[in-house]
Amino acid sequence: MTRTRRQIAAGLIATFAMGSLALTSMHGTANAADAIKIGEINSYTSLPAFTVPYKQGWELAVEEINAAGGVLGRPLEVISRDDAGKPGDAVRIVEELLSRDKVDLIAGTFFSHIGLAVADVAKRQKVFFMAAEPLSDAMVWSKGNRYTFRLRPSTHMQASMLAEEAAKLPAKTWATIAPNYKYGQDAVAAFQRLLKERRPDVKFVAAQWPALFKIDAGAEAEALAAANPDAIYNVTFGGDLSKFVREGSLRGLFKDRTVVSLLTGEPEYLEPLKDETPDGWIVTGYPWYAINTPEHKAFVNAYDEKFGESPKVGSLVGYNTFMSIAAIIEKAGSTDTEAMVDAAEGIEVSTPIGPITFRKSDHQSTMGAFVGRTAVQNGNGVMVDWRYANGADHLPGPDEVKHLRAGN
Template identity: 55%
Template sequence: MQAYKWTSLRWTLPLAACALVSNSFAAEVIKIGEINSYKAQPAFLEPYRKGMELAIEQVNKSGGIAGKQLKLVIRDDNGTPGDAVRAAEELYAREKIDVLTGSFLSHVGLALTDFAKQKQRFFLASEPLTDKIVWADGNPYTYRLRASTYMQVAMLVPEAVKLNKKRWAIVYPNYEYGQSAVATFKKLMKEKQPDIEFVAEQAPALGKIDAGSVVQALADSRPDAIFNVLFAADMGKFVREGNTRGLFKGREVVGLLTAEPEYLDPLKKEAPVGWTVTGYPWYSINTPEHAAFLKAYQAKYKDYPRLGTIVGYNAIQSIAAGLRKTNGSADTAKLVEAFKGLEVDTPFGRITYRAQDHQSTMGAYIGKTAYDAKLGRGVMVNYHYADGKDYQPSDEEVKKLRPAAAQ
């Protein structure tokens, strides 16, 4: 019988026993690897990170998954596809992660989608919006949480049609997300309003907008309405320059992502008024699910949530729900199967991951922008929640859009 020795006020176990304890402890943790553009897109991703941390804390406090605790291991992709893939390889090789999630920028999300396909690893794309992730470049291993560009544009189109404007100008960031959103807007608007005209397009590089020249070019085209797909700092510069030059006076504007607090709040008194937009009116959503989430978030962070917070929170809750179905197994084949038709309770209500294209039914809020003098910033009014399940192509269309090997 081996004796235990008392050394420096602690027990010293024999080596074999130490290894056993170490392995046993490791088996009690499920590592979630998360890759994102934290340095490139801090306005969205710092709140996103807090949402993930809140969800991790809640899952672990409730007993974890099959007795195992969740652990988050985060890497920054510097906003580039190559760095994202290298980070994924490092997370598996060195950190021994069990599940991969994350990405914000669409071209980075596509790189991780391809990584999942090549390595046959489960991947939950939490935020990137490009339709290619679940359609043209879809694969059996990749699921996507947030409503895609197609879905969000489809939510806005009925409102745009109601405006009954013929001449439209378009501005968007010149990369996958912006290009995809504009292509969908043109297609769906043409179907609903055949006489529509697109009289101008401005597509500045992401993060490099020359707002003065962009605004002037749009004004010169004399549009009746503008479709804006810019976000983050680009949107702020565009709005300020547009206000200065009177671009928006007497013109309707439809904006994708515009009323997300991370982008609207920094504009303060310069916030646009009367735009038809997608966003997140956290301050006036009156549902039990959102009230419980809001209370927990504010108690932990003494701050208000942004849309990024919801996405981060829902990503972890989705992974937890999938792991519960597998009884704690992170095996790729089991997780892929578990996510087919997976239902997850979120602050926006229950969502489902569609088996036919691996897209969740998470929706978005659609409404108008306004200025709240008491708060000193822009808000969202006259809004409604658009359930993602109502803004998807038919199953037959999805079959045509998605590779046969991914179905």
């Protein structure tokens, strides 16, 4: 008897699981009928330092677009989800956004591998995917596909901007330090290749590969010093960068050496350094405090008014992503996927930092980055002597793209 009761209860629990499966099918249908639905997905919990400003950026864009009457007379509705930093989860969420929420397109992602996983689903299901932030070159080249577009300047583009500057330096021997994963490896390989093209006389004398977010900064600094290079190319970012800067400064690593550093001028990574910001590093970044065009000032003011803080690169990327989506739908005249893809190829979009174009050949936007030198002003890290490097100048031509995209 007791046994039977136990088994009944066991069964009840088992059927509970099935029941909640069925329950999940009930919600997610009661939305404004005429809204354009955008499924948005990003690593909100696993990388909040970058994705929270990004989210605020696109929220601002959507608010402005809808206040101006929406797109094609329809408001934008964004269904935003967290992928927990896992590609498997991301794919499941995309399936739900498509089959249940019936979104018209997918946007977002930060990590390159998640971007690639989603791009592959977009290719298979023929869905428009606007990748906002993933940096991997594979997104638009070796694994690029018809349905995937990417906004942010890629690893190759940013490395190319720095290689251009590095070539002007007298330095002959270089050492590199980069996180031990794809982004770091690509960033080093691209920089080495592009610098050698311009300066066949340079030599790379050391390469350090700290594990991502687990840098042993003192040891890395010692190892770099031991190679005694004229200049250093740095790809570490976030907490790794702070530790590297601190240990390197203390140990005199940066004395009489030029450092060329990827992404370090982005407020996300520069602001935490405060008065310890190293002097005179050549970096890519985003000097929002010094860009004085009316469009950019309007963006900074609107952002500050809505969120009470200054924009980060993520904010700009989020804003531009959704402004691009709106422009694409407007041009396509509908939310038909093929029409959107055709409209997006070659479209010019105006953004707070000037017009950008989504290239027809590889679906990469020409959004650029700012290249300048780091300095400390009033106890804060800033970029000085900067210029805007147009992304278009750092991308290969259509013939080379054809070769890069061969086989997909």
